[in-house]
Amino acid sequence: MAAQTPNVSGHWIGGERVAGGEGRIDVVDPATGEVVAAVPAGTPADVDRAVTAAQAAFRDWSRVDVAERAAVVTRISEGLKARGAEIAAAVTSEMGSPIGFSTAVQAGLPVHTSAGVASLAGSFPWTEEIGNSLVVREPVGVVGAITPWNYPLHQIVAKVAPALLAGCTVVLKPSEVAPLSAQILAEVAADAGLPAGAFNIVHGEGPVVGEAIAAHPGVDMVSFTGSTRAGKRVSVVASDTVKRVALELGGKSANVVLDDADLAKAVKVGLGNAWINGGQTCTAWTRMLVPAARHDEIVEMVVAAAGRYTVGDPREDTTRIGPMSSAAQQERVNGYIERGAADGASVAFSGEVVDGPGAYVRPTVFAGVAPDAVIAQEEIFGPVLSVIPYADEEQAVAIANSTVYGLAGAVFGEPDHALAVARRLRTGQVDVNGGAFNPMAPFGGYKQSGNGRELGRYGLEEFLEVKSIQR
Template sequence: MSASIGTLTDHWIDGARATGGNGSIEVVNPADGSVLAEVPRGGAAEIDAAVLAARQAFVSWSRVPVADRAAMVLRIREGIKARHEELARSITAEMGSPITFARSVQIGMPMATSKGVAALAEDFAWSEEIGNSLVVREPVGVVGAITPWNYPLHQVVAKVAPALVAGCTVVLKPSEIAPLTAGALAEIAADAGLPAGVFNVVHGTGPEAGEALAAHPGVDMVSFTGSVGAGRRVQEVAAGTIKRVALELGGKSANIVLDDADLTKAVKVGLGNCFINGGQTCTAWTRLLVPASLHDSVVEQLVAAAAKYTVGDPTDESVRIGPMSSAMQQERVEGYIARGVEEGAELAVGGPGMPDGLADGAYVRPTIFAGVRPDMTIAQEEIFGPVLSVLPYSDVDEAVSIANNTIYGLAGAVFAGSQERGIEVARRMRTGQVDVNGGAFNPLAPFGGYKQSGTGRELGRYGLEEFLEVKSIQL
């Protein structure tokens, strides 16, 4: 696959293609190392131009009726739907997500979230009366959006769709590892009739384009998704102009299996939520907490279940785990696997080295560690690969303590014999969202984290509110 997939590889500023920057950045297919495309390496000058365009467009876009803004988001959604297969294949090529997952989730989620936020517009409390005050909600202004590579379209739409409905304009800095679908979205938005300057895309690296965007005095809010370290830097840079910052960062989510749970379901669903997208998901349940008496039985079931996770060419319809997003990410995951072995965790499945039958590409072996202690590196740090740590516990209090004993608090799960017992444990977990007995993802529910997993919320009404200011008018 090459740049001929039809995605824009220039910047998109004020409704038109734009070049400029300090050279270019290669977009590499992690499955075989081939170069798909190049995007310009934008910096402060390109960010300046995009922010100026967004500020000028904000004056008129913020005054467009809410119903019309919501209708625009739905037209953009239809454009995504029309290019569904092309976009899925682009994501598979640029970051290695298996094609079946790319079609169903990588494209399905942004379609669901955009439809959901557009539907909220009509009944949303844009104004209310409190005593003699009229309280109104107004767009925050120009939004700087900085997004990661693991869900390159969904993470963009999760910010852009509510921002547009709110009446904001946007300057996007997508990940330089997987930037192609952001360019496609710019084309789709223009074809849908979105006015020039309302949505702009500047390619580049975090230290150059990302920091320039976060620091820019013309940006009213920064919405960032990525690592804790990068999020911390965004917050520091944005503090210079006291702008609003929303951060969706990392996770080390625990899946607590209680002694009366359906173990077959807990193992199947739990492993799936660890290995999802090759483990490159911030909400992945990477720690499986089981009663000590059931540890060996659960590990045995996990080993059997893991055998069904085929690894290989992500364009193959039967493959469930593709390559890591890049050679750098492959090296990172390999390092953590080696660290787990060094610290004495029991290797139940996988381990260091390339999967059998694969000689090239950024692949790793799906790995399960048993008998993991809570203080081990693999139980504390986000690996972002298909690596599961199984931790035994003595009682529920210890399980909750282990689950809460990391710097993160993004997601988690509980499997229990009854929903009531599951909810009881879920309430004790210091994390932003918890699935009980495999509860389905809800694109209208608030999404975000506790502790160093971030600030603010995305999706649904809560996500829309992130892009609004509140004004009191006394009458």
Template sequence: MNSELSFPAPAHWIDGRPVPADGPTIDVINPASDAVIAAVPAGTAADVDRAVAAATAAFPGWAATAPAERAAIIQRVSDGLRARNEQLALTITAEMGAPITLSRTAQAGLPPVVTAATAGLAADFPWTEQIGTSLIVREPVGVVGAITPWNFPLQQLVTKVVPAMLAGNTVVLKPAELAPLSARIFAEVAAEAGLPAGVFNVVQGTGPVVGEAIASHRGIDLVSFTGSTATGKRISVLGAQTVKRVALELGGKSASVILRDADVPAAVAASLDSAWVNSGQVCGAYSRLLVPAELRDRVVELALAAAAEYSVGDPMREGTRLGPVASQAQRQRVVSYLERGIAEGATLVTGGPGPVEGLPGGAYVRPTIFADVDPDSTIAQEEIFGPVLAIISYTDDDHAVAIANGTIYGLSGAVFGEDAHAMRIARRMRTGQVWVNGGRMNVLAPFGGYKQSGNGREMGRFGLEEFLETKAIQL
């Protein structure tokens, strides 16, 4: 563990201050070393009650605060996150294993950019507008429950909490117990930025206890959840008991389609990078690579050559491309899928279920490529959430589109080919995002899925609208 890191005593963050644990705690384990690095409280439904009470008390004053003033505080939060980049990067690498270079640029580097972009929406957003004889007023929903995952712990926090607060809501957050530490830093930054006490609260703990208490709480008006599709379904059921709004960003099994007129080497490199970045623990990862049958051998050769550039090792070491997955349980899950892929007849190109050479400890997984994958097989249909790429051959455009759309998911995807051709395919893909020829990320564009990848949208104006009610005042 890096000597520069230290963590506070286990505590929630309620009503603007740390609330120490008064019961059992949950160990936070560094997946690179299996060492315990910190602990957080094992929160209870009573802790959620206290946080909701604080958020409820803070709501009238925060909702009445002018959007421009709320935006100014949020901009200061962005500045504070940027100032703590190295602390955040080291913390996230320690708690969930992302390589330190990725943590600096994406895990800790992207959240202040998204936060500032969200703050910038306030000036031009139509908080009120006239339609005929009606005044349309957009108002905060109330108290928001946010439940975030471990793969991008700070970024997922920011995409929920920041637009919710800009909209005038107060928030109760449950971060993932595997990666809970950056939430405390965010709370400190927000307090330093002048956020009133009670607007942002953190209750640490597990999904079955704290998550379910948030989803079913009568005092929470909207739940925003990112995580597995199975858990999202459970949250929908719990939320329905009080008819609260539920926004879900769930699993994915995204396809990257290489067309016959594509720049094939560039397409393969980009697709592999998406499949393996963050050790494959990305909901929108291009985990399926669809290639024309006659290009199968060339694509496999290119993918194998590109794979040699991905070093696996200590995530705190500069230059490491792939660290461990987030936990030993996640490692076992990924390995079981690798074994299933072999048993179902896919061709193992590289990697596989064995140990990573030179890394006897830690939650390390061999980055893996399969070829000749049946589109209906387990590894082509289920979200693995590990560094695994499945290469699938297709015959023509219609076949490629059918395979791309042939899962329960619809979160993301990519197409590589001549621009007009690629656009035609992109429009046919039933997914919330499609990247054409490596298009650039836009933090103001909506992010979310079709089908069992969820509902609602995050990021930009669309993400802000998720946290607003619409009132018509008839004149």
């Protein structure tokens, strides 16, 4: 029998569910338009209560031996694995990821990420000697975590697991669009032996709950993942208390296909990374940069590959692209598709349309896109690929670096050649010839894609203060 969507009834504060006020936010299945759950519309008072609980828990949790903190994080990883089917079903119901992707990535990646963080405890340099100084790394304090809807549990765990290992306590605001898996994490963490108050959840909207977290004087750090626009606001609000802010924001990543690339691989892997999670991925390679002389040939290959992307019910195993996360996101993506055509880009491929309800869009490939076109500069967050021709390698690098973003990217070509080009891209991570995602490598962006790093050792360091003791 299929796993059931969890019944979310309240915030999670001080180790227990809290009903909150009368306001409620519906959680809508984007494939059907049906309400599948509801969460409280949190208030600044709810945030204050959660911060108070986190401050109280911090006094003891920060003093727990790091080996025991690692053991708790390990048990959290094991608990998430045990509830993987439930998590996958929840994510599919709340934001529309196809069930195969939800099982492998939405539910699977947080298991690996949390286990990897826990494994760092024994080898991490918690203390070191520099001359007559003892340098110690200590938890930053209470962490406010604000996370998005596109990878709802992964983005939470990427913050919560290292924060807990560091000895911090957490107040989380998950996306109100996709809040269901956060409640599962709270239950798993409690079962893993995490003390009450070390992890708290306040549901609600960004302008209310998110801003209350960012502004709260009892929050020592804010870790935010979301749009660049919202990240700028978090920075402004947090500046009044001079708290640490880590931002993982938008992207407009380029896939540079060099003239010596394996074109079949570049197209197959490139399109897959452009349309991963329906294109609702901050690292999506949404710009495919190709040699001008081979533009038409490559577009034909892209169109053939695009035709194999089935669009439909995300609960069907054969579906590769489900609905957008919401009707609002559907409208946004369709607006960009209309803008691309109106601005003169050629629509090389327009995919299936799904009859009936649901926030579906047609996967679209634009050819002959100008580097400065709106669809080549702005983050669309949907299954839309722009194929951009370049005259030579210098222009390819210039185009790749021409947006305000710098989160991810790719290069395909002869290995040494591709590596040399990868080094020239102003972006936080680059895959060469389809290099696999590494959950222990640092993840984060340049420019308006944010600051700080998540995952692995670098992600752990974000939640630590550094103290020098001279002797």
